[in-house]
Amino acid sequence: MPTRSQPQSATQVIKSLSYSGTNAIADGYLRFVQSGTSTRVQVDANAAADAARLAEWEFHNAVLAMKEVVRGQYGADSDQAQAVGLKKKSEYKRPSRKKLVAS
Incomplete structure (x- = not known):
């Protein structure tokens, strides 16, 4: 699993979780959060x-x-x-x- 200092693409993160669904956002694995002027991606490995x-x-x-x-x-x-x-x-x-x- 990558650390915070090693940014990876969402596709790589989803593959590392062995996700087999079709919509990681709707299934609760990925969430986009506004942080100031940037957007962060939060990953829930226990979804x-x-x-x-x-x-x-x-x-x-x-x-x-x-x-x-x-x-x-x-x-x-x-x-x-x-x-x-x-x-x-x-x-x-x-x-x-x-x-x-x-x-």
């Missing part, structure tokens, strides 16, 4: 990891929302709720009083 993490987070939130919709539509004690991985309300153990041992 792919960030995008994958964001997609995983969005999928996780979608699954949680789907489970809440199923619970709301069919009820907390339904077979449909159990089918999406929720525990039926009737399967929870009821709390019981502990008996004291007389001594």
Whole structure:
């Protein structure tokens, strides 16, 4: 990876990141920033990891929302709720009083 003192073309930088997409700017790898009268190019080498993490987070939130919709539509004690991985309300153990041992 080049240091700040070794300017390279954007094409060389993109190749060094093993980027295989078609638009590095839209994908978040490259960004142009105005600095006084000049323009700087910022490179985000972790753009792919960030995008994958964001997609995983969005999928996780979608699954949680789907489970809440199923619970709301069919009820907390339904077979449909159990089918999406929720525990039926009737399967929870009821709390019981502990008996004291007389001594």
